[in-house]
Every structure is written in C-alpha cells, then in structure tokens.
Amino acid sequence: MDLFSLTLHEIRDMMRNGEISSKEVLDSVYGRIEAVEDKIEAYLTLTKDYAYEAAESIDKRRLKGEKLGDLAGIPMAVKDNISTKGIKTTCASKMLENYIPPFDAHVFEKLKEAGAILVGKTNLDEFAMGCSTETSAFKITKNPWDLERVPGGSSGGSAAAVAADEAYFAIGSDTGGSMRQPASLCGVIGFKPTYGAISRYGLVAFASSFDQIGTFAKDVEDCAIILNYLYGYDEKDTTSLPIEFGDFKEALNKDIKGMKIGLPKEYYDKGIDGEVKEMILDGVKVLERLGAHVEEISLPYAKYAVPVYYIISSSEASSNLARFDGVRYGYRAKEYKDLEELYVNSRSQGFGSEVKFRIMLGTYSLSSKCYDTHYNRALKVRRLIKQELEEAFVKYDILITPTYPTIASKIGEKSEDLVAMYMSDICTVTANIAGIPAMSIPCGFSKGLPVGMQIMSKAMGEADIIKAAHAFEKNTNYYKNKPTL
C-alpha cells in the first residue's frame, strides 16, 4: 500500500494509532512528487527543508503523548497567491517572481498551527486570471488523467497535486470558479465557501468582492475536516463574517430523505456537452433514490452572470493591481528615464497579456464615460441575480448543476477559442456573484476524463452541501478512481 494514495482521514488515523510517523508520510509524498512531478508540473516551489523540520516537530510532540488535531503531520499544498512568510509567493507572475512575503496569510497561519505541513506552492493562472493554468508565467500544469490536457484553473496546480496524490489536500482560491472548475476536470473535490466565511487576509487580491479561499480534498469527509480549520472570523479581513459555523463533520452520514433539490434548467442548456449533462442527471437520480425531492426550476437572470462577473471582477482587479508599480516590491524594469516610465515599463514587462486585458477592461468600465453603463449596471444586475437565488433557496435546500460544460480540453486548444474560454465560467460564476457556497464533486467519467457535479446552497448553508455530497459519495465512490501515472 502506498501511503500517498490514502485520504487525509486514513493517514490521520494511522498516525494517531502510532502505525506510521509524520516523517514516513512526508517521505511517501515527496517520493511521489519525485516520481510524477516532471510529468504534472503542479508545483512552482517545493519546501522540503521546511517540511521535514515541521514533520520532525510533530513526531516529537506525538511521542511526548501530546494530543494532536486532525491536520497534524498532514502534507498539504498551497496555491502560490496565498502569502507564506519567508517562502516565495509569485502568483505565477513575472511581477512577483522573487517576492517573499514578510507575513503569513490568515489561513496559512491557522493550518500551520493545526500542524499541517506545507510541501510546496502550486501553479496557477497568472494572478488567478484564467481557467486552464496556461497563463502562468512559469510552467504549464498537466491534467493527471491525460497529460495532453489542461487541469483547469486558475487553481490548476492545487487540483492536479491532489489528483496525482502529490498532497493530501490543497488550498486554492475561487473568484469565478477557480476551485470548482479544476476540481471537476481533475476528479477531486473543490469547495468554495460563503463569502466572508474564510479570511482573505494574505490572499493576493484579484477581485475582492468575489475572491474566497477554499480547499481541494480527496473525499467529502476530508473536505469537512479541512473546512473546520479554515473557517472563522478574522479581524484583519473587514469582510469576515462574525458567525460560528459549527463542526462540519456533523453533516456527514446524514439521511437526505426529504431534501429539496432544484435543477436550474438554464445550466443544462445548449453549450453543455451531452455526456456531461447525462452524468449530472444520473448523479441527481442517485440522490433522488436516497429520498431527495427533485424539481426543475428556472433562473432567468443566470444568463447575465458572465458579463456581470467580467465587468465587476475586472474593475476590482484594475484597482487591486494598481499597487504593482515597480516601486516598493515586485518587478522593476531595468530601463526607464523617469518615474512615469518606471511605472509603465515595470507593469508592461511584469504582467502577461491576460492580466493586462483584465486591468484594462476594469479601467474602461470604471472610466467616467462607462461607469454608469458598465460598472454600475453590472452591480445592479448582480443584485438581481443574488435576489433570484435567494428566492430559489426559500424553496430548495440545494441547487445542482454541471460544474463545467465539458471535460478538460487539450493544452492550447481553448486559449485560442475566445467564446469557449468565456463561456467556460458560466456554471460557476453565479456562486461568486451571490456570495454563496458551492462544491464540485466527482460524478463520473466521460471519455476517460473526470466530470464534476456542482452543488450550491444558500449563504451559510454549507452543511446542506456536505450532507448531500457525502450521501452521494457513499453511494457512488467515484473518488476511488485514480489516474495512472
């Protein structure tokens, strides 16, 4: 048995029972990384010295008889837009190629306290802008199920690392689907929380009113365990919710009889691959057999979600990324004749094309000429979308949709097809627009590649998602399939 292929809770139990040490677990994971990372390229930085030091300390504490939590000694990966003190945090951008944060993100601090061990920082689309991890300035991560295909994005490195057993779990961020979509394409669980549930302190900002940190996990139980450590109020994030969410493990092993599920028909429309659609509907049937009530519903405002997302998120990005000016930190151009040129040259050489596009779209949408027609109108439609969902959740506990319209595409294929690239966010952005939680869970394979089912609930309705997902998983076991590497 390979230790790296087990789940977090299995490894936790073995460590607790004294069958294995944290160092042995780490050996297994780094052994795996050595064996497959050349093919996958999920990581931008490996933190081996740091990790072994941490594992040794966990083992010592355990030997002393200290009672340790679920995450103690568990190797994890963290997306490279989440600040790690003393460890490079590049956002996969030339702009931050050599940037070493002087502080930890709130979540990383919490995970360290819990004893989780960072094995490395993972690849992403530059500044998390993209859905294939192809806009990374440094490398192209491959989908572990087919090395010629993308892992999705922007958290593609984190998703691929978990799918390839290069970490037991991985932290990512989700602005328009950046956790759920790669989870779907790599066949793992991806969870985006209610807006404000997990502190964004230390996450390099892309679009502050959409960004949320979340987790990739091998199964639903692991996901519930990890979320328990990530959730909680943080005074350093002014949008942090002062709310107790309780223990997510209590939502496991629950009966879903009588649960009300809505299937918004707009998400099953043209543009969704036939086989993908079939798989989601088969998944829904599993829940129906377990006693859930399923109804088709309509969300007419859903079709406006993508332009709303692009305009608002780009506007926020334009403002957030203004800080990268080549002065205090980050990339500075070698040649410039005055301060103006220092700004322009540093930004033009430091940012890739996709980032420039988003900044400019935002600058345009916020300009006095377009503020009312673009930015302000998008904010209004955002309210309509949020209200429509709130109304739906009066009647339904969860909504189920595909996570992504297709299986993973070939590397290079979609980056040229703008409409396809643009439409790819269609199933996931609504949750970010409305600030609600959503999970992607593996629900089958099409042409040998994983397909994900998206479960959404009302804000703070995480327990309903976990309840349904766990019931589904126990009756399907898709997560047990592993890519051959």
Added chain:
Amino acid sequence: MIEKKELLNIASLAKLKLSEEDEEKITKKFNLVLNYARMFDELDLENVEPLVNINNLSNVMREDEPMESYDRETLLANAPEKLYGCIKVSKIIE
C-alpha cells in the same frame, strides 16, 4: 467595438504599454465582453440598487491600539532598489 485610439488611451490610464500582439488579442477580448454586456440593455434597471456589499457589513471598526509592526529591514527586503534605508526611485523634482 472599441477603437484603437480608445484602447491605447485606456492602456495609458492603466500605465501599460501594449505590444502589437497584445493589442490585437486584447481588442478581440474587449469586444467579446462588451458585446455580451449589451445584454443588459434588455433589462429595466431603473429602480434597482447597485449591489456593492455582498454581506451588508459596513464600517467594521476596532479599537485604535498600538500593535507590533514590521521593522524597516523586513519591509525593505523586497524593494527592488534601496539607498540609505529608503526605497530608491528616479528623481521626481528637477
């Protein structure tokens, strides 16, 4: 459709200079999004309030208490060029 002149003006406002390749790519992407955004025309938004604060939290305050901060060396560690314990930039005043 966005015109070249306007695109270049936005680039300059955003302190960006575009290569010819970027210019072409970004124009295409701009037009795609602006085209989709025209869908908003079909909606009556007259009496809809813009949604700026997703969780209705406002004016989050804390006590104004002195706290530990970073020392100069730590903060300057990432500065691309420094001189006499400060960040170095080119001359601003002639």
